Amino acid sequence: MDFLNALVALANFVLIPATAYGAQLALGALGVTLIYGILRFSNFAHGDTMAFGAMVTILVTWWLQGAGITAGPLPTALIALPVGIAGTALLLLAMDRSIYAFYRAKKAKPVVLVIVSMGVMFMLNGIVRFIIGPDNQRFADGERFIISARDFKTMTGLDEGLSLKTSQGITVVTAVIVVALLFWFLTHTRTGKSMRAYSDNEDLALLSGINPEKVVAITWIIVAALATVAGVLYGLDKSFKPFTYFQLLLPIFASAIVGGLGSPVGAIVGGFVIAFSEVTVTYAWKKIATYLLPDAWAPDSLVQLLSTDYKFAVSFVILVIVLLFRPTGIFAGKSV
Amino acid sequence: MNANLRAVLLFALVFGLILLSGYERSWNVALGIINMGLISAIMALGVNMQWGYAGLFNVGVMGFVALGGLAAVLVGMPPVAEAWAAGGGRMLLALAVGAGTIAAAVLAWPRLPRGRMRALALAALLIAGFVVYRWLFDPAVEAIESVNPAGTGYLGGLGLPILLAWPVGGLLAAGAAWAIGKTALGLRSDYLAIATLGIAEIVIAVLKNEDWLSRGVKNVTGLPRPVPYEIDLQNSAAFVARMESWGFDPVSASSVTVKLGYAGLFLVVLLILIWLSQKALHSPWGRMMRAIRDNETAAGAMGKNVTRRHLQVFILGSAVCGIAGAMMTTLDGQLTPGTYQPLRFTFLVWVMVIVGGSGNNFGAVLGGFLIWYLWVEVEPRGRELMELVTSGMADGYWLKAHLLDSAAHMRLFTMGLILVLVLRFSPRGLIPER
Numbered sequence: 001m002d003f004l005n006a007l008v009a010l011a012n013f014v015l016i017p018a019t020a021y022g023a024q025l026a027l028g029a030l031g032v033t034l035i036y037g038i039l040r041f042s043n044f045a046h047g048d049t050m051a052f053g054a055m056v057t058i059l060v061t062w063w064l065q066g067a068g069i070t071a072g073p074l075p076t077a078l079i080a081l082p083v084g085i086a087g088t089a090l091l092l093l094a095m096d097r098s099i100y101a102f103y104r105a106k107k108a109k110p111v112v113l114v115i116v117s118m119g120v121m122f123m124l125n126g127i128v129r130f131i132i133g134p135d136n137q138r139f140a141d142g143e144r145f146i147i148s149a150r151d152f153k154t155m156t157g158l159d160e161g162l163s164l165k166t167s168q169g170i171t172v173v174t175a176v177i178v179v180a181l182l183f184w185f186l187t188h189t190r191t192g193k194s195m196r197a198y199s200d201n202e203d204l205a206l207l208s209g210i211n212p213e214k215v216v217a218i219t220w221i222i223v224a225a226l227a228t229v230a231g232v233l234y235g236l237d238k239s240f241k242p243f244t245y246f247q248l249l250l251p252i253f254a255s256a257i258v259g260g261l262g263s264p265v266g267a268i269v270g271g272f273v274i275a276f277s278e279v280t281v282t283y284a285w286k287k288i289a290t291y292l293l294p295d296a297w298a299p300d301s302l303v304q305l306l307s308t309d310y311k312f313a314v315s316f317v318i319l320v321i322v323l324l325f326r327p328t329g330i331f332a333g334k335s336v
Numbered sequence: 337m338n339a340n341l342r343a344v345l346l347f348a349l350v351f352g353l354i355l356l357s358g359y360e361r362s363w364n365v366a367l368g369i370i371n372m373g374l375i376s377a378i379m380a381l382g383v384n385m386q387w388g389y390a391g392l393f394n395v396g397v398m399g400f401v402a403l404g405g406l407a408a409v410l411v412g413m414p415p416v417a418e419a420w421a422a423g424g425g426r427m428l429l430a431l432a433v434g435a436g437t438i439a440a441a442v443l444a445w446p447r448l449p450r451g452r453m454r455a456l457a458l459a460a461l462l463i464a465g466f467v468v469y470r471w472l473f474d475p476a477v478e479a480i481e482s483v484n485p486a487g488t489g490y491l492g493g494l495g496l497p498i499l500l501a502w503p504v505g506g507l508l509a510a511g512a513a514w515a516i517g518k519t520a521l522g523l524r525s526d527y528l529a530i531a532t533l534g535i536a537e538i539v540i541a542v543l544k545n546e547d548w549l550s551r552g553v554k555n556v557t558g559l560p561r562p563v564p565y566e567i568d569l570q571n572s573a574a575f576v577a578r579m580e581s582w583g584f585d586p587v588s589a590s591s592v593t594v595k596l597g598y599a600g601l602f603l604v605v606l607l608i609l610i611w612l613s614q615k616a617l618h619s620p621w622g623r624m625m626r627a628i629r630d631n632e633t634a635a636g637a638m639g640k641n642v643t644r645r646h647l648q649v650f651i652l653g654s655a656v657c658g659i660a661g662a663m664m665t666t667l668d669g670q671l672t673p674g675t676y677q678p679l680r681f682t683f684l685v686w687v688m689v690i691v692g693g694s695g696n697n698f699g700a701v702l703g704g705f706l707i708w709y710l711w712v713e714v715e716p717r718g719r720e721l722m723e724l725v726t727s728g729m730a731d732g733y734w735l736k737a738h739l740l741d742s743a744a745h746m747r748l749f750t751m752g753l754i755l756v757l758v759l760r761f762s763p764r765g766l767i768p769e770r
Contacts, residue, residue: 042526044395099756111393111525115690116759118395118683122752125679129745246678250537253530261526301474305466309545316534320519323531327523 001158006291008160012149013287018279019272020168020237023175026271027230028248029255030182030264031223037199037262038219039100041113046227046252048124051245052091053228054235055132057084058139065141073143075166077232084232089224095120096220104216121246128242137240142166167236178229179268182222186264191218199262247312251278254315258322260329269330274315282308343698343767350706357713364588367595369712370705374602375664377704380688381609381697382656387686388695388769389622390649391629393525396516396532398681399539400654403512404505404661405671406543409556411501412666413493416483419548423479424491427548430472437465480548490551498560502605502662509658510651512539517650522643536682543673550671557670563597566590598667605663606701609656613697625649626695657685679748684711687755693765702767710754711747718746 028050035043043049060080070076099120103113145151146169149161186192191214198205198215206212231245238244255274259266284302293299306313322329354373358366379397386392441458448454481489512535520531543550550556569575569590579589616622628635628642636642665671684707692703722743729736758765 042529099760102760111391112759112763114393114526114529115686116756118686119752119755119759122679122683122687122755123749124752126745126747126749126752129748130742133742134745247537250530250534254534257527257530307545309541310538312534312537312541316531316538319530319534323523323527324519327527 002291005158005160006288008152008158008162009288009291012160012162014276014279014283016162016164016168018276020171020233021279022272022275023171024230024234024237024271025248025251025255025275026268027175027178027226027233028252029259029267029271030179031226031230032252032256033259033262033264033267034219034223034226036256038195038215039104039113041110041117042253042261044114044117044249045121045124047245047247047249048121048128048242049088049092049224049227050231050234050248051128051240051242052124052231053084053088053224054231054240054245055128055242056087057081057228057232058132058137058235058240060084061139071142073166074170075140075142075236077139077236078170081228081232084228085225088228089221092220092224093217096216125242125246132242134242137235139240140167140236165237167233171233171237174229174233178226182226182264185222191215195219250312251275251315254319258318258329260331263329263331266329266331273330274318277318278311278314281305281314282311339767339770343702346702346766347698347705350702350709353713354705354709357709362588363592364595367592367599369709371595371598371602371667372664372712373705373708374599374606375660375667376685376688376708377701378602378606378609378660378663379657379685380692380700380704381606381613382653382660383685383689384692384694384697384700385613385649385653385656387689388697388700389617389625389629390646391525392521392646392650392653393529394532394650394653395529395678395682395686396534396536397657397685398676398678399532399536400509400512400657401661401664401681402536402539402543402673402676403508404502404658404663405665406550407505407508407658408498408501408559408662408665409550409671410493411496411504412498412560413556414495416488416490416492419480419483419488419491422483423476423548426472426476427480427491430469430476433465433472434469437462437469440465477546477548488551489554490548490556497562498666499562499601501666502659505662506655506659509661510655513651513654514647517647521646521650533678533682536678540673540676543671543676550673553674555670555672555674559666559669559671561669562601562666563594566594569593602663602667605659609659610697610701617697684751687751689765690755691758691765693767693769695769696765696767699765699767699769703765706766707751707754711751714747714750715744718743718750721746 028046031049032043032046035041035046057077057080060083061075061077064070064076064080069079071079099116100113103116143166146164146166147162149163152162153159184192186196194205194210195215195218197208198210198212202212205215234245234248251274252271255270256267257270258273259268259270282304284304286299286301286303289303290298354366354369357369379401382400383394383397386394441462444461445454445458448457480491483489516528516531516535520528544552546552547554566587567590570586575590575593576586579586617625624635624640625645627638628640628645632642685704688703688707689700690703691707692701693699719740722739726736726739
């Protein structure tokens with residue numbers, strides 16, 4: 001019984017939250033890695049792109065809620081999501097035309113593009129704060145739980161409750177669908193194949209008649225979709241605050257680099273590696289240890305390796321370890 | 337136009353703008369802009385060494401600045417004797433064990449034979465070290481933080497003159513830069529960027545949460561000052577008499593005098609650093625740095641040790657940022673870890689360097705003043721603009737209230753726009769590298 005309780009506690013406090021967080025990070029890291037693969041620079045504006053997409057979705061959600069349209073037990077934000085994606089795609093395409101295209105034509109060094117993306121980050125940050133303000137916004141509605149802790153306890157008779165939030169379930173399901181669509185697109189469609197070809201070898205791709213501007217435009221649209229979905233899922237699961245999205249930049253980049261920059265599979269694996277380590281290292285293991293160990297050995301302290309305030313340190317340490325021992329990441333990415 | 341003349345005119349323009357805002361509002365405001373402008377200029381000098389001389393992409397400026405601020409506390413504040421008695425020794429021991437474990441692991445790794453046993457032995461060493469460290473550390477923290485938590489609750493500093501904190505801040509930052517540089521330099525440039533971004537967040541997290549060290553979000557206030565207090569000046573009969581004989585109001589004159597005192601100190605530091613930077617840039621070392629930046633492979637083929645030089649300049653630039661951070665905390669008179677924001681302390685400094693002219697020390701200094709002036713000035717100007725835009729709307733209309741409330745966020749957008757425009761139309765900055 002104690003063993004079962006420990007297992008349930010583990011699932012409740014570690015496995016489920018980490019899986020949802022990992023899916024959000026993976027979606028964010030996929031966007032970063034795609035831009036890196038096709039446009040060949042690290043996009044510092046990605047966190048703020050996520051915030052922008054989430055903001056558009058939130059505004060549409062509020063409008064829908066005001067008009068009395070909801071998705072029943074599901075959050076209304078899911079209906080608003082396509083509008084958010086479209087808005088973000090328009091923004092990114094406009095940014096590309098007005099800002100990035102110039103440097104691409106000049107074949108500027110990647111680091112120049114990184115600095116340009118820093119400017120874009122400032123602008124997006126300003127726009128988001130200007131429109132929706134710097135404060136926390138709540139936009140989740142519908143059922144809060146798929147299984148609540150109390151239902152689970154009455155169902156199984158265990159002491160430990162297992163709760164599965166709707167946002168967590170939706171995160172994982174949406175992430176699986178989005179990733180499946182993305183991989184199908186990359187491997188089975190003509191455009192997707194041309195994107196991979198362009199990423200592998202730009203000159204050869206150009207020689208085979210691939211239109212680079214089309215590839216770039218499609219990339220931005222996909223990135224807009226990934227960033228908006230990641231931003232909305234994160235906002236549903238935790239809450240929406242522009243500054244938090246900016247701070248997500250570090251774990252997202254850590255995921256992309258740990259997996260191998262430019263490798264989509266790597267981005268997903270990296271996202272889960274970072275998320276699981278962050279949650280396990282900052283979780284207080286006292287409860288589980290009390291169930292598993294004999295009473296005499298039960299720990300007095302929280303058995304928490306690091307306080308949650310240091311979660312950035314976890315992404316950072318993993319990043320450093322990978323950089324030291326395998327600089328191209330788990331799935332050897334590209335190295336420009 | 338002659339390049340020197342252009343630089344002089346630009347500097348004159350920026351100071352004219354600052355004087356104008358002093359004339360319009362108050363000299364206190366203008367001096368405030370100048371003081372932070374001097375500090376910003378020093379930060380920009382530091383980033384310019386890394387980016388302009390060597391092409392290193394450091395986005396962890398905030399971390400080095402915050403370490404400088406920590407130095408101001410550790411040097412300037414008086415020690416808390418009770419806290420030291422309660423857990424000081426144990427804390428030092430814990431830190432020594434922690435550092436020793438990491439050092440032992442780093443030293444042992446290349447010396448042990450390769451294989452699975454090595455990884456296991458190292459893991460065992462690290463875990464054992466961590467357990468011992470936490471066993472020593474946790475009670476020490478508890479003991480220190482329970483000593484008068486509302487007033488102190490930390491170890492305090494050394495009680496030395498605060499001016500000493502400036503070089504110490506540089507040293508702290510240099511130490512952190514050495515550790516990062518050792519791991520991330522020599523890899524791709526983006527990796528250094530992410531590593532510095534991470535270390536900056538970690539430094540801030542430490543300052544916010546390690547109450548025994550920096551009082552965390554309870555803030556350390558009342559740092560000793562290198563200049564007199566306003567109230568003492570106002571109480572000094574000689575000062576009041578002199579100011580009145582010159583026709584100034586003693587109260588505002590006292591705060592102007594204090595600000596002028598800071599400005600003088602900062603100016604001395606800035607001039608020394610500019611002089612050193614110019615000497616370095618025009619020495620064989622500076623030429624070698626630029627050669628490495630422009631073509632690493634060629635410089636490597638000429639026998640230059642690219643990674644070592646990168647490490648060197650990375651440490652130097654970070655140390656300069658640390659000095660600026662200590663100066664800023666001295667000016668504020670308090671360490672408030674909650675106020676360190678990457679947009680303000682890392683990316684704004686980058687805007688300064690790029691706008692001013694990367695690779696040119698005077699450009700970086702000009703950028704520091706200009707961008708700081710704009711950062712301060714855009715907010716009231718944005719509000720005026722919004723008042724103009726909304727003047728036709730009825731009072732109480734939601735859009736009017738929203739636009740007026742949000743005017744403060746205009747400046748982030750403006751800074752981004754300036755950066756993008758400068759990169760597009762004048763990528764070498766206002767005072768380009770020669």
